[in-house]
Amino acid sequence: MAALFIFIGTFVKNAESKIKSQEGRVNILILGKGGVGHAGADLTDTMMIASVSLNNRSVNLISIPRDIWIAEIRAKINSAYYWGKEKSEFGGGLSFAKKNVEVLTGLPINYALVLDFSSFRGIVDALGGVKIDVVASFTDNLYPIEGREEDTCDGDKEFKCRYETVYFEKGVNNMDGTTALKFVRSRNGDNNENTDIAREARQQKVISAIKSKILSKSTLLNPFKLFKVWKVV
Numbered sequence: 488m489a490a491l492f493i494f495i496g497t498f499v500k501n502a503e504s505k506i507k508s509q510e511g512r513v514n515i516l517i518l519g520k521g522g523v524g525h526a527g528a529d530l531t532d533t534m535m536i537a538s539v540s541l542n543n544r545s546v547n548l549i550s551i552p553r554d555i556w557i558a559e560i561r562a563k564i565n566s567a568y569y570w571g572k573e574k575s576e577f578g579g580g581l582s583f584a585k586k587n588v589e590v591l592t593g594l595p596i597n598y599a600l601v602l603d604f605s606s607f608r609g610i611v612d613a614l615g616g617v618k619i620d621v622v623a624s625f626t627d628n629l630y631p632i633e634g635r636e637e638d639t640c641d642g643d644k645e646f647k648c649r650y651e652t653v654y655f656e657k658g659v660n661n662m663d664g665t666t667a668l669k670f671v672r673s674r675n676g677d678n679n680e681n682t683d684i685a686r687e688a689r690q691q692k693v694i695s696a697i698k699s700k701i702l703s704k705s706t707l708l709n710p711f712k713l714f715k716v717w718k719v720v
Contacts (some may be wrong), residue, residue: 489578507597513539515598522603529569608664609719617696624657625676
């Protein structure tokens with residue numbers, strides 16, 4: 488995420504001729520994956536386009552639903568990055584993901600980056616946390632516990648030991664990296680928070696909060712904090 492907004496800062500400060508763009512706009516594909524130690528480590532369940540305007544210095548976020556079917560690979564779009572890495576004819580993970588998103592949306596993708604869970608947590612913690620306005624309270628009783636994805640739970644057929652309960656209260660919440668990750672990953676919440684659309688809205692909310700925190704005076708005027716973020720990136 489920090490890499491994204493460092494990218495954006497570069498775009499804002501430099502002439503259009505120095506970067507890839509079209510009609511004054513730069514499109515960056517952001518991919519979020521679990522990473523080493525997680526089931527489906529290279530599946531990008533978070534897929535989002537950050538469309539940066541070079542004219543009015545604004546950023547629009549467009550979420551890509553992870554379950555869209557891609558005929559070429561006979562799989563969902565969230566596996567495009569994985570198949571791009573696995574099959575040399577696809578040209579690499581980022582290239583293949585960019586290609587599929589371009590075909591799907593009709594938008595040229597100029598740049599792409601991929602982050603895993605540890606990077607996400609580290610960036611939020613390096614910033615000292617972020618403030619998130621939770622629109623509605625919700626509880627998720629099936630949030631996966633990291634590292635227990637394959638636990639047999641001593642024969643429990645419901646595999647209850649693999650999950651924990653997470654709760655988010657309506658209103659402004661100060662979230663550290665671990666809490667923010669649970670907020671954006673939750674898929675089984677009540678109160679209508681169990682849909683991909685709700686999940687995508689939460690992801691956009693957290694990314695916007697990270698952007699605001701990175702561009703705030705308290706961060707930009709704090710070299711130590713900026714260095715911590717940069718080390719994570």
